[in-house]
Amino acid sequence: MSDINIIIKDRAGNIHKVLAPTDMAMNLMEIVRSYELAPEGTIGVCGGIAMCASCQCYINSNHSLPEAGDEEEAMLSEAFNVQENSRLGCQISITKELEGLSFELAPE
């Protein structure tokens, strides 16, 4: 099995424990969409190129994540509701190191 466990808090505050594959080149935004935890059209609007911030999430666990690139930094500098632990879900790939990751979706 190449799945990992991820905990996602949706925008309504509900908590979902989901399995995410590590071998499908998916990212956090895509996992949210694949489990339909946010309505289509409210997440991943730009398709996942760090151009819209609709997949902004707050990372609640202490996993070491790949550093945000220039495009992600720039988008987060313009987005609203940004916190210290804000990241764009589309820029974080699912890898086995993320086992147990916990994050919540930022408001729309």
Added chain:
Amino acid sequence: MIKTDIIIIGAGPTGLFAVFEAGLLKLKCHLIDALPQAGGQCSEIYPKKPIYDIPGFPEILAGDLTRNLLEQCKQFEPGFTLGERAENITKDKNGIFTVITNKGTQHQAPVVAIAGGLGSFEPRKPMLENINFYEGKGVEYIIKDPEIYRDKRIVIAGGGDSALDWSIFLANIAKEVTLIHRRNEFRGALDSLEKVRELHKKNKITIITPAEITKLKGKEKIESLTVTKDKIETEIDIDHFIPLFGLSPKLGPIGNWDLEIEKNAIKVNTFDYQTSVPGVFAIGDINTYPGKLKLILCGFHEATLMCQSAYKIINPGKKHVFRYTTVSGVDGFDGTRKEAKKPVIQAINE
């Protein structure tokens, strides 16, 4: 009043290809788009990004795809209403639709094809309590007429290209230009950054970073705003506040057109991509049906099938058969004709 055969709402790739397919059936199209240029997301969000899944193009930049689609449909002379958002739709007793934009432009046709992609691109508004009150009273999200800022005190907020470019442009028109950004770093073209730096040195642009605008004040129109930097609040007297935080797509008024909506998209049948309202079709990213994929190539397919039904609505009872362009050529409305070269039949050894 603009009259045409098919009103296409949205001038992205799907809408542009629909013009071509309609043209093959001698149907004329008029496109409406909220953005000032054709191309939709391809030209607004990612013109310089490559697309790898357009059949026949191993790699093509989104901007180039738009240019090619415009070139491909040019011979069918589409009309354009750009920079206006389709606001309202009505149907008269003869089955003719009238689509009115937010600027009052009226369009009439027996068929409407909504190719609106993600919706219309609207400016992203900063979360300030009373900002709606000041819209049109000193707060503008889009600069239409720079002259209104002549000799005025302007605050621009944002850290991207449009904030930089407009700061540069207005530095020579306005009395004062203040640029406020939440971070120290701006993101933009190198020469824009350098120009802003230069204008800042000459005291033509005041830059306040990292800072946020936290309050707006004014009785009938905006008179001042509060900037918070390092937890210290400063009030600045202004005439105009221009927040430039980019655009985000919204389904917008189409959501109120009495069409069946599911998952923020318009429900269609997969026979001809007609919506719950006969004569109104939805094609491309804006529609949904079982198995839907939001892909440009699927939009092309949907546009092609939609045109066949549009023909039947526009020309009831009139016969036509589906033909290959290679066989029949393409007759443009502009008088041009494209066709395969005919072989010459001649004896060589006489």
